[in-house]
Amino acid sequence: MPRTTRETLPPLELLCLKALWTLREGNVSDVRRVVSQSRPLAYTTIMTVLERLVGKGKLSRRKAGRAFFYFPETSRDAMRRAAI
Numbered sequence: 001m002p003r004t005t006r007e008t009l010p011p012l013e014l015l016c017l018k019a020l021w022t023l024r025e026g027n028v029s030d031v032r033r034v035v036s037q038s039r040p041l042a043y044t045t046i047m048t049v050l051e052r053l054v055g056k057g058k059l060s061r062r063k064a065g066r067a068f069f070y071f072p073e074t075s076r077d078a079m080r081r082a083a084i
Contacts, residue, residue, distance in 0.1 A: 008083050014079075016046060019034035020070060026069065027070070028046050028047045029043070031070070032046045057074075059074075060073050
């Protein structure tokens with residue numbers, strides 16, 4: 001069965017993407033701090049979601065020391081257009 005590409009993201013991925021739109025760039029801890037205001041999640045959960053978003057092309061990352069810093073590749077407007 002072929003996989004279908006979804007233009008709209010699942011709620012948890014969208015929540016992490018919204019956090020990065022606010023931060024502009026951040027590591028897993030930064031995103032977790034923002035997300036935990038509405039939904040307390042484990043560090044590893046946030047890390048997995050961010051990696052999925054990188055795989056989908058919605059985020060990019062750069063390595064600084066031992067940590068990865070993530071930043072959005074998709075704008076809010078692009079996501080709004082895709083949802084309509």
